[in-house]
Amino acid sequence: MEEVLRKYIPERAVSPSMDLIRTNEVHLKIVNERVTRHGDYRRLADGKHLITVNATLNKYRFLITLIHEIAHLVAFKKYGRHIKPHGAEWKRTFQYLMLPFIRPEVFPSKLLPLLAKHFRNPKASSSTDAMLSVALQQFDEQQEKKTYVFELPIGSIFKMYNGKLFKKGNKRVKRYECIELNTGKMYLFQPNAVVELIKS
Structure with missing residues (x-):
């Protein structure tokens, strides 16, 4: 598993990530891209803990997603299954687990201030933090011009x-309030939603 993980996360994050995976008996599955989510955590019927993470994420977003999902597992174990998925207990757990990684040996220095700000009050997804999300996208492999x-x-x-x-x-x-043309329904869009401009 360690060799596999080395392909997906920064080198200096491999050993502490493996410690978390072993300690919490995580079954990690790296999957093809799902547009609607970066990763997820499920407790299986046999009691095993399954975490899936998209293979297409860049190494910094992959690491954040992995720790995000491990935080779900740890928070549920510690506080019980009736806590809110992204409530106070999960936030505290995510902050605690992420703290050892927010260092210049792991993340580029230009991401560190954005990560520090984000982890004061982590959101359900790093994608809902527009500034952090756009900064992370600079490290994506496919560097085609994105429109937000x-x-x-x-x-x-x-x-x-x-x-x-x-x-x-x-x-x-x-x-942003955006109207779906086909139905007339109004939806709220995050500022960093990637879209294709048809007509301005």
Whole structure:
């Protein structure tokens, strides 16, 4: 497992990650990309702990996702299965587990301030932290130019990965109101949602 992990996360993170995997008896499965999630944790019927992480993530996002999912396992073990999946207990656990990794030996120095800010109050996904998400995407292997919702002028028509068309509206506190053209329903989009511009 250690050799496999070496392909997916920064070198200096391999040993402490393996310690967490062994200590918590994690069965780690690296899977093909799922658009809707980076990873997940499930306790199987036989009591084993299965964590899946997308193979297509860059090594920094992969590491964050792996520790995120291990934090679910540790929080459920410690506090019981009735806690909220991304509630206070999980946040404290995630912060604690992630702390040894937020160092210049593991992450590039330009990511460290964004990670420090993010982990003051970690979100359900690093993708909902727009600044951190855009910074992490710089390390993706496919470096084709991405278009984000926050870059589009209001009134632009854009397409999502699933083919649905939307019209960009005003910004609420953090997210943008966008109308799905086919149904007229309003959806809230994170500023860093990757889209295809159809008409501005």
